[in-house]
Amino acid sequence: MKKLHFILVLAVLGLSARTGFAQEAVDLGLSVKWATCNVGASSPYDVGGYFAWGEVEAKESYWWRNYSMCNIPEISELDDLIGDMDPSVLTEYCGTDGKTRLDSSDDVARQKWGENWRIPTAEEWTELVENCSWGWVKIAYGEGYVEGFKVFSKKNGNSIFLPVSGICMGVGAVESTKTGCYWSSSLNTDNLVEAWCLFFFPGGSLGWHTGWPRSIETEKESRSYGLPVRPVTD
Secondary structure (H helix, E strand, O other): OHHHHHHHHHHHOOOOOOOOOOOOOOOOOOOOEOOOOOOOOOOOOOOHHHHHHHOOOOOOOOOOOHHHEEEOEEEEEEEEHHOOOOHHHHOOOOOOOOOOOOOHHOHHHHHOOOOOOOOOOOOHHHHHHHOOOEEEEEEOOOEEEEEEEEEEEEOOOEEEEEOOEEEEEEEEEEEEOOOOOEEEEOOOOOOOOOOEEEEEEEEEEEOEEEEOOOOEEEEEEEEOOOOOOOEEOO
């Protein structure tokens, strides 16, 4: 009975028992509406879960050898992380199946949030980049702060916030306080071991490099890496 009461309270508040935060959509005047938070996030300022491309559960580590859509022989950790992977190891979205976009069963937004939600395509990320103003902000959150881009629509002034996330590769997140990287549902058909994502960086120092320019663009990343997901709804 207590569990039922909990679920009913969540329903009244507009919350999901599977995500812990309201599944709110913001109309930016674009072809789709954008969620206010990431899959698995407790607020718009929380990164939420990291997912390999096409997987619907978060993991403790992100390697090719534990990626569900490949069959790979034993390789070194270094080769697993940065080696040139042969597409022949892939078992799904591998060219022969003709699929270039995630099926609903492999879309973590659809599986966690329900049928009205999905991972955006690469084209929808590009639309967001080209039709919005992007401003880097630092927001007080909890006992500290979170940084990221406040994204304002040029069409109607509405906005969403995208927190920094970095990329999970191996057992940890890389550049998690400097960069953001969010999955799309679009496969890189020129290199099937990769998928398209949104990448952003405010400019400045990155790793041992200094003077990097600001960057907000669609990029390609290894499908085995863990990235957050910002859902959209039609």
